[in-house]
Amino acid sequence: MQSYILRRLFFLPIVFFALSLMIFSLQMLLTPIQRLSAYVSTISEMKGGQEQIAHLIKKYGLDEPFITQYWLWVKGVLQGNLGWSETARGPVSEVLLSLFPATAELVVLAFIPSFLCAIWLGTRAGANHNKLVDHIIRFFTILGWSFPTFVFGLIMLMIFYGFLDWLPPGRLSQWAMTDVGSSDFIRYTGANLIDSLINWRWDIFFDSLRHMIAPVITLTYVNLANMTRLMRTSMLETLRQDYIRTARAKGLSRRVIENKHARRNAMLPVTTMAGMELASMMGGVVITETIFDYHGLGQFAATAAGSLDFPAVLGFALYFAVVLVLINLIVDLLYPFFDPRVVLK
Amino acid sequence: MKTLKYLLRNPLSLLGILLLLFFAIVAILAPEIAPVEPYQISPYFTPRSSFWPTPEPMSKEHFFGTTQGQYDIFYGLVWGTRTAFKVGLGVVFVSSIIGVSVGSIAAFYGGIVDEVLMRIVDVFMSVPFLVAAMVLTTLLGKGLGPMIIALSTFGWMTYARVIRSEILRIKEMDYIHAARTYGSSDFLLIFRHILPNAFFPVLVLATMATGSMVLAASALSFLGVGTEEGYADWGQFISYSRNWIVGQGDQPFKYWYTLFFPGMAIFLFVFSWNLVGDALRDILDPHIVRK
Numbered sequence: 001m002q003s004y005i006l007r008r009l010f011f012l013p014i015v016f017f018a019l020s021l022m023i024f025s026l027q028m029l030l031t032p033i034q035r036l037s038a039y040v041s042t043i044s045e046m047k048g049g050q051e052q053i054a055h056l057i058k059k060y061g062l063d064e065p066f067i068t069q070y071w072l073w074v075k076g077v078l079q080g081n082l083g084w085s086e087t088a089r090g091p092v093s094e095v096l097l098s099l100f101p102a103t104a105e106l107v108v109l110a111f112i113p114s115f116l117c118a119i120w121l122g123t124r125a126g127a128n129h130n131k132l133v134d135h136i137i138r139f140f141t142i143l144g145w146s147f148p149t150f151v152f153g154l155i156m157l158m159i160f161y162g163f164l165d166w167l168p169p170g171r172l173s174q175w176a177m178t179d180v181g182s183s184d185f186i187r188y189t190g191a192n193l194i195d196s197l198i199n200w201r202w203d204i205f206f207d208s209l210r211h212m213i214a215p216v217i218t219l220t221y222v223n224l225a226n227m228t229r230l231m232r233t234s235m236l237e238t239l240r241q242d243y244i245r246t247a248r249a250k251g252l253s254r255r256v257i258e259n260k261h262a263r264r265n266a267m268l269p270v271t272t273m274a275g276m277e278l279a280s281m282m283g284g285v286v287i288t289e290t291i292f293d294y295h296g297l298g299q300f301a302a303t304a305a306g307s308l309d310f311p312a313v314l315g316f317a318l319y320f321a322v323v324l325v326l327i328n329l330i331v332d333l334l335y336p337f338f339d340p341r342v343v344l345k
Numbered sequence: 346m347k348t349l350k351y352l353l354r355n356p357l358s359l360l361g362i363l364l365l366l367f368f369a370i371v372a373i374l375a376p377e378i379a380p381v382e383p384y385q386i387s388p389y390f391t392p393r394s395s396f397w398p399t400p401e402p403m404s405k406e407h408f409f410g411t412t413q414g415q416y417d418i419f420y421g422l423v424w425g426t427r428t429a430f431k432v433g434l435g436v437v438f439v440s441s442i443i444g445v446s447v448g449s450i451a452a453f454y455g456g457i458v459d460e461v462l463m464r465i466v467d468v469f470m471s472v473p474f475l476v477a478a479m480v481l482t483t484l485l486g487k488g489l490g491p492m493i494i495a496l497s498t499f500g501w502m503t504y505a506r507v508i509r510s511e512i513l514r515i516k517e518m519d520y521i522h523a524a525r526t527y528g529s530s531d532f533l534l535i536f537r538h539i540l541p542n543a544f545f546p547v548l549v550l551a552t553m554a555t556g557s558m559v560l561a562a563s564a565l566s567f568l569g570v571g572t573e574e575g576y577a578d579w580g581q582f583i584s585y586s587r588n589w590i591v592g593q594g595d596q597p598f599k600y601w602y603t604l605f606f607p608g609m610a611i612f613l614f615v616f617s618w619n620l621v622g623d624a625l626r627d628i629l630d631p632h633i634v635r636k
Contacts, residue, residue: 014464015467015471018464018468019468019471019472022468022469026484027484029484029485030484138623139357145619146612146619147615148560148563148564148608149564150564150580150583151608151612154583154586154587154590154604155604155608157591162590162592163592276470279471279474280474280475282473286479287567287568290568301479305479305480305483305568305569305570308483310483313483313484314480316480317477321471324471324473328471
């Protein structure tokens with residue numbers, strides 16, 4: 001067990017190295033002048049025309065060979081310097097950190113119901129193979145795969161905001177924003193739900209919840225199909241095992257067999273996949289936040305990409321990749337607790 | 346042949362095949378269905394009747410209405426079918442070739458080659474697909490080409506994994522040992538004896554991927570980093586509808602057509618590929634007993 005953790009931790013720097021190399025290579029697709037924008041924060045620095053630009057390129061080493069530049073860049077990144085974002089008018093790293101809680105809040109809130117729902121639906125479908133329930137669930141998973149997230153989100157907006165006016169876009173109502181911004185409201189985490197509870201402001205808590213319902217449903221919907229499908233296959237496989245037959249022969253009820261004996265084992269592959277699913281949910285965040293005007297990482301990335309703010313986009317990619325690698329690591333390390341059969345070497 | 350028979354007998358996959366045929370016909374006959382106007386630079390750029398900002402409802406001239414800026418929705422959807430086929434098949438073609446090559450090399454040579462290649466696959470898999478594709482398209486610039494490159498760059502890993510595990514399974518079979526004893530070269534072994542037998546899982550994957558790649562491409566266009574403004578592309582048309590979703594005053598669904606028609610087009614296209622792919626996967630799964 002210990003050696004497994006150590007090995008995983010040993011591989012971590014290698015993965016990070018490869019990731020950084022990948023993102024840096026992407027960056028090198030740009031011309032030196034485009035890359036210069038990451039270093040320049042005010043117009044006045046650019047005064048002096050071509051000569052000044054040439055001087056700056058020299059100063060930041062943007063015409064050096066690949067390896068030298070990579071080294072300079074990594075040094076900067078390790079010190080938390082991801083460059084200057086023109087869209088946010090601030091350093092990329094600061095912007096990303098300040099927006100992270102909003103997105104994390106959204107993803108966590110969407111992930112838990114989609115995981116539980118997928119387990120339940122998958123179990124039902126697997127246990128009733130080729131019966132009506134199975135066909136219906138299967139049909140809906142294909143439907144879920146095929147229906148574009150952004151159309152789904154826009155329809156949600158059309159009905160619940162345009163028609164019913166229940167679920168407004170944005171992250172908070174105007175009055176709540178003023179309150180949150182005031183000095184009485186202390187920011188602990190940056191996540192509205194948690195902060196409002198600590199400050200004992202139930203009105204802000206419910207307001208923030210109300211703004212999150214629509215994006216959370218949209219995000220959940222994106223991931224439900226994949227995980228349900230996986231759970232169904234896994235359930236089918238588990239139900240074919242000998243020990244299930246033994247349990248049946250012993251005369252245990254169907255319910256006990258399905259819910260106690262089969263489901264727990266069938267959940268294992270789904271748990272492994274959960275890390276990957278979290279990754280695709282992070283991708284979904286970009287679309288969801290854009291549609292619902294939810295001020296988080298995803299929306300920031302989309303705006304930055306639209307206005308060709310390269311430092312912001314690349315910084316975002318690096319940030320996301322690092323978060324994902326860490327999440328996957330955690331899932332892998334937790335795995336032995338779910339499956340005691342796994343003897344880690 | 347047996348596969349085709351199964352596909353045609355299963356009602357869901359039959360529906361998928363019929364829908365795909367319909368889309369193929371629309372794509373081929375696009376110039377007949379939505380004639381190109383004489384002043385257009387390229388047929389892929391949707392003609393606009395004026396620059397009026399508010400969408401116009403359905404009429405004789407515009408079957409599905411117009412978007413903001415008066416792009417004709419019907420024209421955009423018909424020519425967008427071609428775009429969808431180009432993106433879907435293009436990305437799947439490129440990424441499956443990369444994936445199959447990497448996977449075959451890794452599986453066939455094993456050892457350190459395998460280890461290195463598979464770690465590269467892991468790294469590519471650790472970046473979220475849509476985000477990575479968005480970043481790369483942003484860097485490469487707008488257009489169909491950059492989009493296909495970006496989606497392929499981050500879409501080949503599953504092929505590599507699947508083909509690798511298939512080859513590892515087949516490699517140890519007796520007929521491969523026999524072929525090796527007869528003195529087949531590595532090249533011949535891979536291309537003649539192994540790959541044809543590992544082909545089916547890749548086909549399933551490719552079918553499912555065609556749909557999801559079209560989805561991803563339209564998401565990129567929706568976010569504004571995909572195709573150029575006015576390009577006949579379904580995602581692009583949905584992004585035009587964004588400002589009109591909540592309707593106007595007491596008519597919340599006034600501009601429904603700006604979202605409905607492009608949304609349906611994407612949905613049905615992806616849906617049909619997935620129906621076929623799903624049925625193919627059932628055929629592949631040896632556990633499922635077919636009656």
